[in-house]
Structure formats: C-alpha cells, structure tokens
Amino acid sequence: MLFNSISFALFLPIVFFLYWFVTQKNLRNQNLLLLVSSYFFYACWDWRFLFLLIFSTVLDYYTGLKMSEAQSRGAKKFWLWLSVSINLGFLGFFKYYNFFAESFAEAVANLGFHVDTWTLKIILPVGISFYTFHGLSYVIDIYNNKIKAEKSFIDYSVFVSFFPLLVAGPIERATHLLPQIQKPRIFDYAQAVDGLKQILWGLFKKIVIADQCAKYVNLIFNHSGEYSGSTLWVGAVLFAFQIYGDFSGYSDIALGTARLFGIDLLRNFAFPYFSRDIAEFWRRWHISLSTWFRDYLYIPLGGSRGDTTTKVRNTFIIFLVSGFWHGANWTFIIWGLLNALYIMPSILFNTHRNNLDIVATGRVFPTVKELLSMLVTFTLTVLAWVFFRSETVSGAFHFVGTMFSGSLFTLPEVFPKLQILLVLFFLAIEWMGRQQQYAIATLGLQKPKAVRYAFYYMLILMIVVFNGNSQQFIYFQF
Structure with a gap:
C-alpha cells in the first residue's frame, strides 16, 4: 500500500x-x-x-x-x-x-x-x-x-x-x-492541520519532483554509454533530487500521518542540500539512521576519542556499515567509502562541527563563501550518488569517467526544461522554509488566507496533474 x-x-x-x-x-x-x-x-x-x-x-x-x-x-x-x-x-x-x-x-x-x-x-x-x-x-x-x-x-x-x-x-x-x-x-486541530500540510508537501516531493525526475534518470542511467558527459551530469543531478524528493517525501508523509494520530516522530531530513560540508550533510540526511549508527556503533567503538588512527578507523567503519545497510551490492560499499573519504579532512582537522547552525540564518541570500561551500558539497554528493544508483561498480566508474570527458562541454542530448524548472521552484520553496521543520510549515502565514490557500491548491493541482508516473519509494528496497 x-x-x-x-x-x-x-x-x-x-x-x-x-x-x-x-x-x-x-x-x-x-x-x-x-x-x-x-x-x-x-x-x-x-x-x-x-x-x-x-x-x-x-x-x-x-x-x-x-x-x-x-x-x-x-x-x-x-x-x-x-x-x-x-x-x-x-x-x-x-x-x-x-x-x-x-x-x-x-x-x-x-x-x-x-x-x-x-x-x-x-x-x-x-x-x-x-x-x-x-x-x-x-x-x-x-x-x-x-x-x-x-x-x-x-x-x-x-x-x-x-x-x-x-x-x-x-x-x-x-x-x-x-x-x-x-x-x-x-x-489537536492545529496539530492535525500541520500534519496535513506536511503530507501535502511530502506528496509534492514524491510525485512532482521524485517521480518526474525518475523518468529521465532511468533513461540516462540505463543508456549511459550512448550519452555525452553533459547529459550524464543532467542525469546525476536529477537523481540527487529524485532520491531526496522520494525519501524525504516519504518521511514527510510519515511524520504528517503520525501527527494526525497525535504522535510526533523523529525528524529525518533537515534540508541536506543546503549543507556547507559533508559532516553537515550527514547531520541533515537520514538523521534517524545516522544517529542510530552514531549511538549504537560509532560511540561504543570509541567515537572521536583517542588518537587519530582510532578516529579514522571508526569513521570508515561507520560509513562502510552504512553503505552495506543500504543494500547487498559493492556499489553501496563504494558509496559509503566515498563519503568516508569526503568527511575525513574535517575529522582529521577537527572541523566537522563548524557548521551547526542553519545557513544564512536571518538572511535572504547566502554569502559567496556559503554558496560556494554548498555547491562543492552538493557536487561531491552527486558524484557519490552515481555509485548508489548504478547497477555495477564498473558501470559507475564508466559513468563518472564520461562525466569528466571532453563531451562534458557539448550540449546535453536530454535536457527536460519543465522538470528543471520544477526542481528550481522546489529549491526556492525549500530555501525559504529552511529554518522550519519542513519547508511549508509556516510559509505564507503572514499572507492573506486566500493567498495561502491558493498556494496549497496549486500544489494539489500539480500533484493531480503529474500523478500518472507513480514509482515505488526507493527506500522500500532497503
């Protein structure tokens, strides 16, 4: 169901x-x-x-x-x-x-x-x-x-x-x-209404963002040998939004549904693609799993206590186990290994807790430094997602190799303009609501009631219009 x-x-x-x-x-x-x-x-x-x-x-x-x-x-x-x-x-x-x-x-x-x-x-x-x-x-x-x-x-x-x-x-x-x-x-009427809003936003993420991205992601990944590097970048970026919209959309629906019954579940996502480093990304992505491994594996192993060797060992263990938890395929192991390598500099130089606040708090726009940090973090994450999505390790390496080949500088053969516009709209809403529990929790509360309801009805209309490409939630396989 x-x-x-x-x-x-x-x-x-x-x-x-x-x-x-x-x-x-x-x-x-x-x-x-x-x-x-x-x-x-x-x-x-x-x-x-x-x-x-x-x-x-x-x-x-x-x-x-x-x-x-x-x-x-x-x-x-x-x-x-x-x-x-x-x-x-x-x-x-x-x-x-x-x-x-x-x-x-x-x-x-x-x-x-x-x-x-x-x-x-x-x-x-x-x-x-x-x-x-x-x-x-x-x-x-x-x-x-x-x-x-x-x-x-x-x-x-x-x-x-x-x-x-x-x-x-x-x-x-x-x-x-x-x-x-x-x-x-x-x-609690207010709690139930809040739950319905979170369900609405979760359905938008799943149906309008994730499922629509999936059409182009499947096309590009399943025929990656036929496309240029620029097209593979399009596929990899769209997969990043597919998996985020799919999984965080599920979590939003789950949290909103639980709230209808007077129960609050643990938050699972906190706008991870606005992270300024990999350590911050993992504090914001699949939070319940990350904290589970932290509390029941990383800390019992010694955590960040001890010498550098111990820190490095524990970090690699936690990410390799996380990769293996996601599935029985070497691609997931390499995905975990890549994230361990990504986060290693912050562990070695003790900078992994530098970004504990919300980016650009109280400001409309990030600074140039914050923007560049987010772009670098997102790019590294996209490259790791290639291994997560690929069927084989050799296929993933070939995919990444083509991404950085000379064909990167050609026009992409697949460029879904409408879906890219929808992703940009989605990102704008997420950015405006990044200081809330979910993007539309308080969005527009200062606006007239008619404006707020027009926004909600627009989301519902988009969900209805794009509901023809229903896909199973990605994380059901895990």
Whole structure:
C-alpha cells in the first residue's frame, strides 16, 4: 500500500475516524486499533512476511522482559546477544545471503578455482532493515539501563510496527516513541492541520519532483554509454533530487500521518542540500539512521576519542556499515567509502562541527563563501550518488569517467526544461522554509488566507496533474 495510492487514501480516513470517534476514550483500544491497522497495512505488501514481523516483535519483547528479570550482568548479556544474533541473522539471510555466496564464488574464481554456488530467489521483506533496528535499539537501551522493559505487548508492538514508519522509517527510539504510545492522546486541530500540510508537501516531493525526475534518470542511467558527459551530469543531478524528493517525501508523509494520530516522530531530513560540508550533510540526511549508527556503533567503538588512527578507523567503519545497510551490492560499499573519504579532512582537522547552525540564518541570500561551500558539497554528493544508483561498480566508474570527458562541454542530448524548472521552484520553496521543520510549515502565514490557500491548491493541482508516473519509494528496497 503506497502512500501515494488510492488504497491509502481510503485506508487513512477510515483509521482516523475509528481512532478519534470510536476508540478515543480508551487508550488501550486506540493502541489496539493502531496495531491491527499497522498489521493490515503491512500485510497488503505480502501477508507471509507479517509473521516475520510478529516473530521479531515477540522476540525482542520477551528478551526485554528476561533482561529486566536478570539477576546478573552476564544473564542480561546472554539475552542481549541472543536477540542481536537472531535479528541480524534474519536480516543477513534475507538481505545478504546471495551477495556473500556470489562474492565468495567470484573471489575463488579469481584464484583459478570454480565453485558452484547455491543461491536462493529470496524476496526481501519490505521494511525489515527498519523494524529490525527498532527492536535492536530497544534491547540495547534496556541492557544499558536507559529504559525499562515494556510490559504491555500491545504498546511495544505499536512501537515496532506503527504503520507510518513501518516500511521506510524514520528509525524510532523507544525512549522517544513509547512514552507517546503509553499516554492518553487528545485530538489537536492545529496539530492535525500541520500534519496535513506536511503530507501535502511530502506528496509534492514524491510525485512532482521524485517521480518526474525518475523518468529521465532511468533513461540516462540505463543508456549511459550512448550519452555525452553533459547529459550524464543532467542525469546525476536529477537523481540527487529524485532520491531526496522520494525519501524525504516519504518521511514527510510519515511524520504528517503520525501527527494526525497525535504522535510526533523523529525528524529525518533537515534540508541536506543546503549543507556547507559533508559532516553537515550527514547531520541533515537520514538523521534517524545516522544517529542510530552514531549511538549504537560509532560511540561504543570509541567515537572521536583517542588518537587519530582510532578516529579514522571508526569513521570508515561507520560509513562502510552504512553503505552495506543500504543494500547487498559493492556499489553501496563504494558509496559509503566515498563519503568516508569526503568527511575525513574535517575529522582529521577537527572541523566537522563548524557548521551547526542553519545557513544564512536571518538572511535572504547566502554569502559567496556559503554558496560556494554548498555547491562543492552538493557536487561531491552527486558524484557519490552515481555509485548508489548504478547497477555495477564498473558501470559507475564508466559513468563518472564520461562525466569528466571532453563531451562534458557539448550540449546535453536530454535536457527536460519543465522538470528543471520544477526542481528550481522546489529549491526556492525549500530555501525559504529552511529554518522550519519542513519547508511549508509556516510559509505564507503572514499572507492573506486566500493567498495561502491558493498556494496549497496549486500544489494539489500539480500533484493531480503529474500523478500518472507513480514509482515505488526507493527506500522500500532497503
């Protein structure tokens, strides 16, 4: 069930009505409705994998209770590692089995031997990387005494499987979401309106920006050998906006939908393409994943403490794991490696926290230095996205090589003027709203009501007009 589908447009109002008008006076019934709705939402993808989601939920719920009952640190550690091993085992099997089998066979073949590998036609359960990380953060936080085990199975299950975030995040923490699930919720009209606005902006990002860019991105990447360097630059830049519009659009819809039910989810994007260096980019891109790796991998490894070797090692580990999390392909590993190399100078010279504020705060335009910094950061990001989008490593290197060939100075064969104008319009709105939680959160509030509603209706009209090229959300494959 896609957020931009007719089925979701019917599903959401029904759940909303039942939630606020039938179960509003009973918190347990509200949470039970959310749980049933979430399981139905997930079963619409593939009902068979619903049992895997339920198994993962039961495993971590039971593990949490056993850890809270444990009389020794050793017993707690046993239950922690049992949960971690089983969760990562399932994730590894469904997501990485074929990758490791094929990579092993290829490595052995390079040594002159032939090995017949047995590979499976494995369907990747949608959202498995996200709900697995929900459960892992929960049991790790219990082990570290940050939270206590949740005794209500319904409440814990809603935390893991709340339908707005179930298939593509944001990756929630029990410390943030569980308290909201446990306390009574009262309908807040202003919060609901804000949620609808964020849903509207998310749909615009997805349908008008991401899906329209996808047409030209697929054309250029699938036939990259036939095009000039200038055309490949067009494709790479459009992919940067496709993946941003697609993923941040999903996150906006998820956050807005949750707000309709009186729940605030973690922010996942903070205008990353206005970053002035790579460190700032990663504080603004897929925030819930970046902070998850920071808290549960980078800091336990020692973080930025220790000598230079330790800092370099930990930085490379975090980015390589991040690349591997995104998919079983060497292209993702190289994408992670590139970002590690990009950020290394700021780590070595301790400048990675230089840009903690919002660019051009209180000003309409950035300074020349800020503009150049943003352009350099964006260009580096675009080059890394080529590896993320490409099917093979050799294809990615050939793509980048052509981008910097002499044909760069020719006119591009593919230059979608309308889509480029839409991207520029999108960028202008994002720039004007960069100090808010999302671009149109407070945009135009000082304007007459008629002007504001004209803007909203324009967005709706554009969504309707461009809705014919519906694409699955990119991050569903992760």
